[in-house]
Amino acid sequence: MTEYAFGVDIGGTTVKIGLFTSGGDLLDQWEIVTRTEEAGIHVLPDIAASIRQKSEEHTILLEQIKGIGIGVPGPVGEDGTVYRCVNLGWGIINIKAEMNALLPEISNVVAGNDANVAALGELWKGGGAGHQSAVMFTLGTGVGGGVVYNGKIVAGKNGAAGEVGHYTVNPEETVFCSCGKRGCLEQYASANGIVRMAKIMLEEEDTPSSLRDMAVFSSKEICDLAREGDVMAGEILDRCCEYLGLAMSFVSCTMDPEVFLIGGGMSRAGSILIDTIGKHYRKYAFHASQDTEIKLAELGNHAGIYGCVKMVLG
């Protein structure tokens, strides 16, 4: 009997769902709206209904489904307990118990934090394929991360493993991070962070730059201008990458992973980002780990559904 598995990546706006063979091939993928109203009580029933419907469409019996892996935007304990998901309106719920009630035919339900799950997906089928350990830095609105060791997600005692955006990389910082600390990596290396830092650097220095002619600019424009040779944009990107390289050296002294993966919107800057991070990483890394590879993530928005299914397939 052919077997299947579902990967379900719950975001604040949409839920991405993938139907996979038990061999790990993606057969179908679609999205449903995340209905966050009424404290998010519709989210899991909507997912269960969508899984029933797609199984019928593909003439798959629920008994043929090996399991469902679910990624959520919040801390998740080893037993599937979700500790508050602000974006979904959820308090503390046990996602496995809830899904088992909605889909009693599928007992195997595994949940994980979305950033960790994306790292697992990248290790399995993306930039980290062929490796057993990886740490991913996702440079989006904030800086998220995920840690995979021996092919498994490292969640941590408080679900805070892989909170790479909150390494204190600049203890002298006076501005607060949204987490309540000061000097977090996220304040310099997220899409918002690099723009914030750029504005400060533009005020402090008088190097000419096309950025000065723009009323508003984004992280993409900083990276584009740096690549085109704008000296000031290059300096801004360099400082962002210096903090990233420093943070990666902290990872290496802790668990010495096989590979670093860079994902998120800012990773579209590509090789200039990887090369500049690498230059600084090698300066700060302990000699034994200096050659650890730094690579771009490859699965984009699909990393989550791959990682969810990998949790189920083991």
Add this chain to the structure above:
Amino acid sequence: MTEYAFGVDIGGTTVKIGLFTSGGDLLDQWEIVTRTEEAGIHVLPDIAASIRQKSEEHTILLEQIKGIGIGVPGPVGEDGTVYRCVNLGWGIINIKAEMNALLPEISNVVAGNDANVAALGELWKGGGAGHQSAVMFTLGTGVGGGVVYNGKIVAGKNGAAGEVGHYTVNPEETVFCSCGKRGCLEQYASANGIVRMAKIMLEEEDTPSSLRDMAVFSSKEICDLAREGDVMAGEILDRCCEYLGLAMSFVSCTMDPEVFLIGGGMSRAGSILIDTIGKHYRKYAFHASQDTEIKLAELGNHAGIYGCVKMVLG
């Protein structure tokens, strides 16, 4: 048939050996000299001879021995390959293969880095008992460390996991660490490091201190004076603990362990050390991990033999 296991902790001067029941009780423990002459070729044969002799003394058949766990002062791969041990004169050797040739009756030989093995021992029977994950900071001549996750040692791709002495905690440092980088934790928080830092601080500041009347002082004297209320010694210890707390916050953002353990000679300073590290750790740690316990290691020099046997008993 009662079963036994040996834990063998190889140091540069002596080899500590323990005979344990398979239930983990220490029956006997002794030391032999580490003969490092002739590129250390006698070290493993001496250990094998000692194991044979003690087995006879205790009327234990070699067939009753479940295995031998060996800790070495150098990087060790997952398969038991030791990559250079400067202190022992060793190049690259496979310790499992060598021991199997010397003691063919005991096939199960497992090797690990000494700092990692000590952390495992502490997790099993020492300060970390009852936990599944811990990161140990050993404050000795240098700063070593070990990482245990899910009850197993994390060695890392290059054997560099747990190199906690080489977190760059002060990128502004101008003096080089023995590792070739600048600003490593070891430069401030080892027995040598705190004395080095104390001399600089005594020159930079003019706060009165009993340290000024001493031609030579040690880390112990700094800690003792700090406890007795010497303001300057307190400031020195505070700065050392600030770097330690910062480094521990890096660990938490990576793998969020259940407990931190502080061992090594400097840990004899006791509660003043733990309390001061904790104060700074909580300032730098991500909120979810702020309450992670920081404890003293408990097994002292015995941590290694316990950890070695734990590798064998699993």
